[in-house]
Amino acid sequence: MAMLLQRSRMSSSVLSTMSAPKCWLLRSRSRTTSESSEVTSENNNSRRSAAKRTSYGEGEFIDGFDFAKRKVMFYSQKEQIPVKVDALLKFSQQDPKSTLITSARFLNRELPIRLSQCLMEFYKLPYIIGCNPHFREVYKKYAEALNSLSEHAPVLTNEDQIAFSKTLENYLDDNMDVITMLAKGTKESSRYVPEGSDVLATFLRKIIQSRIGMRVLIENQIALNRQAELKTKSSKKAGVIGLAIDPKEVINKMTKITSRMCHNRYGRAPKVILKGHLDAKFSYVQPHLEYILQELLKNAMRASVEANPDFTVPLAPIRITLCKNDQDFIMRISDEGGGIDAETLPKCWQWSFTTVDDEAEPIGGGGGIGMLADQEPDGKLAGLGFGMPMTKMYCTYFGGSLNVQSMHNFGTDVYVRLKNLTLEAKDQPLG
Ligand SMILES: Nc1ncnc2c1ncn2[C@@H]1O[C@H](COP(=O)(O)OP(=O)(O)OP(=O)(O)O)[C@@H](O)[C@H]1O
Numbered sequence: 364m365a366m367l368l369q370r371s372r373m374s375s376s377v378l379s380t381m382s383a384p385k386c387w388l389l390r391s392r393s394r395t396t397s398e399s400s401e402v403t404s405e406n407n408n409s410r411r412s413a414a415k416r417t418s419y420g421e422g423e424f425i426d427g428f429d430f431a432k433r434k435v436m437f438y439s440q441k442e443q444i445p446v447k448v449d450a451l452l453k454f455s456q457q458d459p460k461s462t463l464i465t466s467a468r469f470l471n472r473e474l475p476i477r478l479s480q481c482l483m484e485f486y487k488l489p490y491i492i493g494c495n496p497h498f499r500e501v502y503k504k505y506a507e508a509l510n511s512l513s514e515h516a517p518v519l520t521n522e523d524q525i526a527f528s529k530t531l532e533n534y535l536d537d538n539m540d541v542i543t544m545l546a547k548g549t550k551e552s553s554r555y556v557p558e559g560s561d562v563l564a565t566f567l568r569k570i571i572q573s574r575i576g577m578r579v580l581i582e583n584q585i586a587l588n589r590q591a592e593l594k595t596k597s598s599k600k601a602g603v604i605g606l607a608i609d610p611k612e613v614i615n616k617m618t619k620i621t622s623r624m625c626h627n628r629y630g631r632a633p634k635v636i637l638k639g640h641l642d643a644k645f646s647y648v649q650p651h652l653e654y655i656l657q658e659l660l661k662n663a664m665r666a667s668v669e670a671n672p673d674f675t676v677p678l679a680p681i682r683i684t685l686c687k688n689d690q691d692f693i694m695r696i697s698d699e700g701g702g703i704d705a706e707t708l709p710k711c712w713q714w715s716f717t718t719v720d721d722e723a724e725p726i727g728g729g730g731g732i733g734m735l736a737d738q739e740p741d742g743k744l745a746g747l748g749f750g751m752p753m754t755k756m757y758c759t760y761f762g763g764s765l766n767v768q769s770m771h772n773f774g775t776d777v778y779v780r781l782k783n784l785t786l787e788a789k790d791q792p793l794g
Pocket residue numbers: 658661662663666698700701702703711716717718719729730743744745746747748749750751752775
């Protein structure tokens with residue numbers, strides 16, 4: 364996967380970015396004052412050699428995070444145990460008191476492996492891309508999480524299990540902004556990706572896929588703990604999976620949130636009208652459904668308002684058609700926002716592709732952080748260029764799909780198909 368960077372592409376500003384973080388270029392070791400001149404010359408040599416670098420060697424990326432170095436190597440060699448949806452459902456429907464310790468032990472083993480496999484993905488990046496400060500920040504967070512989880516005392520009692528679940532909650536809090544950092548890193552470094560290379564897209568797909576899987580498992584543990592505290596068995600929830608999600612309610616909730624964002628940005632927002640199987644209920648991870656709706660409604664609302672700049676003309680509503688069958692829950696989200704032209708349509712799936720003008724709306728908090736499903740209700744309406752590819756990853760995660768049909772000069776229809784997560788959904792592994 365070594366990427367050959369053409370030296371001609373490496374401007375002096377790029378080199379200065381690369382030279383800034385000493386810890387990435389120098390082997391970490393303690394230094395005395397008398398070594399300072401050696402440091403300077405070593406640093407200069409490192410800078411020079413950085414210009415020739417193509418990609419990281421194993422372990423090199425983590426200079427400055429030496430504590431994690433051996434751990435990454437050690438855990439990444441181990442094999443992940445895939446979790447299937449039906450197994451998760453069965454397990455989560457048992458009495459949590461009897462399962463919580465088992466699932467905490469499983470996570471205690473499994474998360475360091477998954478984290479270190481993510482960390483390994485950073486080493487495969489071309490050197491100049493790995494130097495991006497936002498990617499390095501994500502790397503640092505993952506390395507710290509690996510350190511904290513792998514050092515955690517073995518889970519033997521329920522008290523240990525509660526303490527471990529607290530560590531997991533802290534992990535979720537600490538990693539709220541990972542998607543925004545990845546988006547910023549992607550935006551800044553995509554110009555260094557040689558034409559035709561999918562190195563960055565592959566990196567993002569792997570990191571984000573794994574992140575979704577880890578968060579489902581962690582949220583499941585946290586949800587099981589909450590369900591255990593309630594002491595009464597819920598018929599509506601099995602850990603993180605909602606057994607009777609009412610899409611109408613979720614759509615109404617996400618419409619309120621996205622309308623507020625749209626109002627804040629444009630001073631008005633289109634109505635959302637529902638039709639079809641309004642009483643449908645299905646089994647799914649609700650925060651995933653919320654994320655999907657949030658991103659698609661944001662896009663539909665933005666398009667609807669931008670296509671109709673005349674405030675005196677009422678906005679055409681967004682229509683959402685709901686459909687439930689034995690296997691799936693399907694939604695069609697239709698807007699009259701002018702559609703997407705044939706040349707732009709395939710680009711919508713590219714990481715970092717956006718038609719938002721950077722100058723007008725500088726990249727900021729973005730609609731891509733926080734909670735299980737990367738929500739940030741008070742974030743921006745658009746601009747990261749992560750909404751469509753991320754939504755596709757969420758839709759396909761449990762075997763569903765996301766498709767777009769555009770009528771350029773009229774509007775867009777987005778089709779979301781989500782698997783009903785029942786015991787029959789046997790073949791769906793979680794990341
Ligand atoms: N319903 C739609 N109508 C018209 N254009 C759309 C629609 N949905 C997506 N697009 C186009 O696809 C582009 C990419 O969408 P995507 O959601 O990935 O990024 P974004 O909305 O620009 O930023 P963000 O990641 O913050 O959501 C948008 O900038 C827009 O040009």
